[in-house]
Amino acid sequence: MYATMSERPAGKAMTRPRVSVRPGSRGVAESTKPDLRRVFELQGVGVTYSGVAAVREVSMDIYENEVTALIGPSGCGKSTLIRCLNRMNDLVADCEVVGKLHYQGEDLYGPNVDPVQVRKLIGMVFQKPNPFPKSIRDNVAFGPKMIGQEGDLDEVVERALRGAALWDEVKDRLDKSAFGLSGGQQQRLCIARCIAVEPEVILMDEPCSALDPISTGRIEDLMLELKEHYSIVIVTHNMQQAARVSDRTAFLMVEQSPDERASWGRVVEYDLTGKIFTNPADQRTEDYVSGKVG
Amino acid sequence: MRPGDPRTARAEVALASARGVGTEIFSSQPRADVIRAAAFSVALYAALALAVLGLAVLVLDNLIEGAPRLNPALLTNGTSSLPANAGLRSALIGTLWIIGFVIVLIVPLGVGAAVFLEEYAGSRSRVARLIELNVQNLAAVPSIIYGLLGLAFIARAPLNLGFVVLTASLTLALLVLPVVILVAREALRAVPGSVREGSLALGATKWQTIRHQVLPAAVPGIATGVILAISRAIGETAPLVPLGAATFVTFDPNGPFSRYTALPLQIFDWVKQPQAEFQTLAAAAIIVMLGLLLAMNSVAIWLRNRYERSW
Ligand SMILES: Nc1ncnc2c1ncn2[C@@H]1O[C@H](COP(=O)(O)OP(=O)(O)O)[C@@H](O)[C@H]1O
Ligand SMILES: [Mg+2]
Numbered sequence: 001m002y003a004t005m006s007e008r009p010a011g012k013a014m015t016r017p018r019v020s021v022r023p024g025s026r027g028v029a030e031s032t033k034p035d036l037r038r039v040f041e042l043q044g045v046g047v048t049y050s051g052v053a054a055v056r057e058v059s060m061d062i063y064e065n066e067v068t069a070l071i072g073p074s075g076c077g078k079s080t081l082i083r084c085l086n087r088m089n090d091l092v093a094d095c096e097v098v099g100k101l102h103y104q105g106e107d108l109y110g111p112n113v114d115p116v117q118v119r120k121l122i123g124m125v126f127q128k129p130n131p132f133p134k135s136i137r138d139n140v141a142f143g144p145k146m147i148g149q150e151g152d153l154d155e156v157v158e159r160a161l162r163g164a165a166l167w168d169e170v171k172d173r174l175d176k177s178a179f180g181l182s183g184g185q186q187q188r189l190c191i192a193r194c195i196a197v198e199p200e201v202i203l204m205d206e207p208c209s210a211l212d213p214i215s216t217g218r219i220e221d222l223m224l225e226l227k228e229h230y231s232i233v234i235v236t237h238n239m240q241q242a243a244r245v246s247d248r249t250a251f252l253m254v255e256q257s258p259d260e261r262a263s264w265g266r267v268v269e270y271d272l273t274g275k276i277f278t279n280p281a282d283q284r285t286e287d288y289v290s291g292k293v294g
Numbered sequence: 295m296r297p298g299d300p301r302t303a304r305a306e307v308a309l310a311s312a313r314g315v316g317t318e319i320f321s322s323q324p325r326a327d328v329i330r331a332a333a334f335s336v337a338l339y340a341a342l343a344l345a346v347l348g349l350a351v352l353v354l355d356n357l358i359e360g361a362p363r364l365n366p367a368l369l370t371n372g373t374s375s376l377p378a379n380a381g382l383r384s385a386l387i388g389t390l391w392i393i394g395f396v397i398v399l400i401v402p403l404g405v406g407a408a409v410f411l412e413e414y415a416g417s418r419s420r421v422a423r424l425i426e427l428n429v430q431n432l433a434a435v436p437s438i439i440y441g442l443l444g445l446a447f448i449a450r451a452p453l454n455l456g457f458v459v460l461t462a463s464l465t466l467a468l469l470v471l472p473v474v475i476l477v478a479r480e481a482l483r484a485v486p487g488s489v490r491e492g493s494l495a496l497g498a499t500k501w502q503t504i505r506h507q508v509l510p511a512a513v514p515g516i517a518t519g520v521i522l523a524i525s526r527a528i529g530e531t532a533p534l535v536p537l538g539a540a541t542f543v544t545f546d547p548n549g550p551f552s553r554y555t556a557l558p559l560q561i562f563d564w565v566k567q568p569q570a571e572f573q574t575l576a577a578a579a580i581i582v583m584l585g586l587l588l589a590m591n592s593v594a595i596w597l598r599n600r601y602e603r604s605w
Contacts, residue, residue, distance in 0.1 A: 120497030
């Protein structure tokens with residue numbers, strides 16, 4: 001087994017100076033700070049479903065302790081791309097991933113890499129809150145139990161729920177069904193469940209698209225807190241959300257083959273969020289973020 | 295204008311409001327719709343009433359006829375050629391032994407097969423499709439065929455168990471297994487994919503996901519299937535006939551290798567007797583058997599609710 005997939009790198013830096021770029025702040029120069037650590041390196045990544053390309057030629061680096069947003073119109077392959085990062089696509093029959101996809105320098109699709117080990121380090125939160133049909137406590141304790149985490153489970157549950165800003169709302173009903181929670185609370189429970197297994201990266205595929213604005217705001221706040229300890233990749237179709245929470249943004253779009261017989265998603269532009277939203281290099285990005293298309 | 299034409303509906307609304315039916319703002323429901331809805335619900339109630347009525351007549355008829363013999367002695371008396379002394383004890387014990395082993399056999403086999411077909415085989419696997427086809431066809435085979443199969447392969451060589459409880463259990467288990475597999479597969483399929491994804495995304499293995507998420511969520515459905523299957527096994531008479539279920543046993547079956555009789559066969563035997571007293575006895579026994587089935591189904595419902603509430 002490879003070192004990074006089986007054991008945690010010791011002394012993960014949590015106090016690294018942040019690259020903080022808010023829209024309008026024009027902090028482009030900060031991006032050249034040398035101590036940014038790459039968690040993912042993608043080079044020429046493509047995904048096919050039954051031989052049909054859904055995403056092609058994606059090359060981008062994703063950095064530690066940042067929020068990286070993937071935006072773009074529906075069907076451009078955002079979910080497909082994010083699901084490559086923790087090998088959820090392995091579950092889809094006939095889905096194939098090509099290209100170089102490294103996690104902390106190690107090939108994520110290497111022959112000796114077990115997808116189960118991958119998912120222990122790289123967690124995922126889905127579009128629709130999907131709590132297990134169990135109590136709130138069991139939802140959070142499930143992951144730690146399965147991976148054989150040691151220590152007091154009650155403590156783990158409390159820590160995870162506090163981490164997801166849900167503890168105060170549920171501490172008196174831990175043994176009640178998770179289905180009794182509101183949609184926003186369910187999604188925060190899913191986040192708690194995810195951080196309970198202490199991953200290094202959290203992937204979120206449109207985590208707020210089923211939620212009201214207040215719940216969405218809570219989860220956005222939470223993301224800003226979580227990135228102190230985790231690297232976050234988020235898919236969103238809400239551009240304001242990308243602008244509010246992310247450090248970097250990749251804009252994806254559907255591209256057609258010259259004969260117009262086939263089409264696939266592709267990253268048009270990837271840069272600091274501030275730049276993407278205020279001064280994009282590509283006209284198509286400009287059109288999309290300014291609301292002219294999409 | 296034809297019925298169903300939107301213009302028809304609009305015209306009816308207009309007519310109704312012209313007649314002053316309904317309030318000022320909300321016109322009344324078009325008349326045809328009201329009649330159709332009423333006719334439909336009447337038909338549904340009629341169907342329900344017919345079903346319930348049939349059952350009620352059956353139960354009442356037997357209750358009235360069997361009333362004189364519905365007493366504890368019916369359950370505690372053993373077999374006897376004298377109607378006054380005859381009771382169900384041996385048959386009840388036989389049925390309990392048989393069903394006990396049926397449960398032990400069908401739960402792991404049925405659930406295991408369902409998990410394999412649903413979770414591991416994949417919809418395109420040839421083997422899986424072949425098994426599936428067989429399972430579906432087996433569910434439609436007449437039960438006497440299973441009796442003959444049990445006679446040929448279980449009672450005689452190669453298993454050579456003889457005419458004992460275990461032979462009956464094995465045969466009845468084979469008979470109801472397809473039902474258990476089909477129902478368990480349905481129950482597994484009903485567990486949403488998002489639950490599996492959520493579990494796998496946490497780093498749980500496939501087996502952990504099945505064992506701790508999918509199966510528990512499917513328990514109410516599987517339990518229902520198992521209990522339905524057992525109810526069927528309790529009531530089956532035909533396959534036990536070639537398996538040498540004695541209708542006249544003077545002892546209580548006491549284990550898997552004991553000779554036996556079972557409830558439905560005992561009833562069948564009594565019904566065949568010329569004496570009227572035996573007819574009364576048979577009616578009372580039918581009530582006992584119905585009661586047993588009812589109790590089992592209640593347990594199924596109770597189990598189901600309990601599991602649902604603990605979520
Ligand atoms: N499981 C799948 N099987 C086949 N095609 C798929 C599957 N999932 C997604 N696709 C296709 O891949 C393309 C990208 O989809 P997706 O990644 O879901 O886009 P997005 O998340 O950006 O809306 C779409 O054309 C979609 O039809
Ligand atoms: Mg999507």
